Amino acid sequence: MVVRFAEHLVDQFEKEELMDHTMREHYIYAVVSIIERFLTVGSIICLGFIHKNVDLTVLFMIFFFSLRKRTGGYHAKHYWQCYIMTIIVYMTVMYLCHHVQEVACLIWILLGISVVVISVIGTVNHPNLDLDAEEMQISQKSARYVLLIECGILCIAWYLHIDNSYVYCMMLAVILCGFLMILAKLLEQEVKRDEA
Numbered sequence: 001m002v003v004r005f006a007e008h009l010v011d012q013f014e015k016e017e018l019m020d021h022t023m024r025e026h027y028i029y030a031v032v033s034i035i036e037r038f039l040t041v042g043s044i045i046c047l048g049f050i051h052k053n054v055d056l057t058v059l060f061m062i063f064f065f066s067l068r069k070r071t072g073g074y075h076a077k078h079y080w081q082c083y084i085m086t087i088i089v090y091m092t093v094m095y096l097c098h099h100v101q102e103v104a105c106l107i108w109i110l111l112g113i114s115v116v117v118i119s120v121i122g123t124v125n126h127p128n129l130d131l132d133a134e135e136m137q138i139s140q141k142s143a144r145y146v147l148l149i150e151c152g153i154l155c156i157a158w159y160l161h162i163d164n165s166y167v168y169c170m171m172l173a174v175i176l177c178g179f180l181m182i183l184a185k186l187l188e189q190e191v192k193r194d195e196a
Contacts, residue, residue: 002039002079006031036079043083044090053094056169060093063150063173070143072124073180074189093172097165104164111154111171114178118147124184125191150174 010027013019019027041061048057076082100107122140125131131139150170157167184190 002032002035003028006035036083040083040086043087047087047090048094051094053097056094056097056165057090059166060090060097060169060173063170064176067118067143067146067150067174067177068180070123070139070146071118071121071177071181072126072129072139072184072190073177074183074187075126075128089176093169093176096172097169100168101164104168107168107171107175110175110178114175115147115151117178117181118174119144121181121185124181124189126184126189127191130191147174 006028009031010019010024013027014021014024044057044061045054048054076085122143123131123136125136151174154167154170154174157170
């Protein structure tokens with residue numbers, strides 16, 4: 001349905017001579033990506049309003065998407081799979097933000113492991129990204145900078161005794177990025193650097 005809508009929109013662009021017909025597939029891909037991103041983020045924000053977690057939702061999305069964009073990691077084959085997994089993960093994270101007090105030590109350990117994973121690997125070159133060597137270096141460097149900034153914010157929040165649910169929310173975003181990188185590696189969902 002999304003693809004059909006994107007194709008119809010691109011057809012309109014062509015009729016109005018707003019684009020070169022040789023770029024048709026690129027435009028369709030771009031429109032589909034924008035719509036899917038809008039649906040996913042919109043759904044998450046709506047759930048945040050429904051569950052009165054808008055502040056945690058926005059914080060999680062900023063931390064997670066800032067890092068995820070640069071680290072790569074596991075990708076589902078189809079958008080609907082990605083959408084369902086994203087919603088389930090989001091709901092799980094929101095639940096855990098309020099209920100991980102009992103396992104706080106485990107969360108800190110998982111954060112440490114994720115920081116090491118992200119620092120060492122930097123970026124998983126998923127076939128959808130297909131980064132060349134130079135793009136890969138830039139992405140890895142960028143991922144490490146974002147990780148450093150997020151860890152700095154986490155340390156400051158912890159030092160200032162900010163509400164634990166906010167601290168855990170930020171930690172879980174980093175942990176999730178590390179986990180998705182490991183999962184992509186285990187499932188061999190990457191373009192090897194010598195192939196890039």
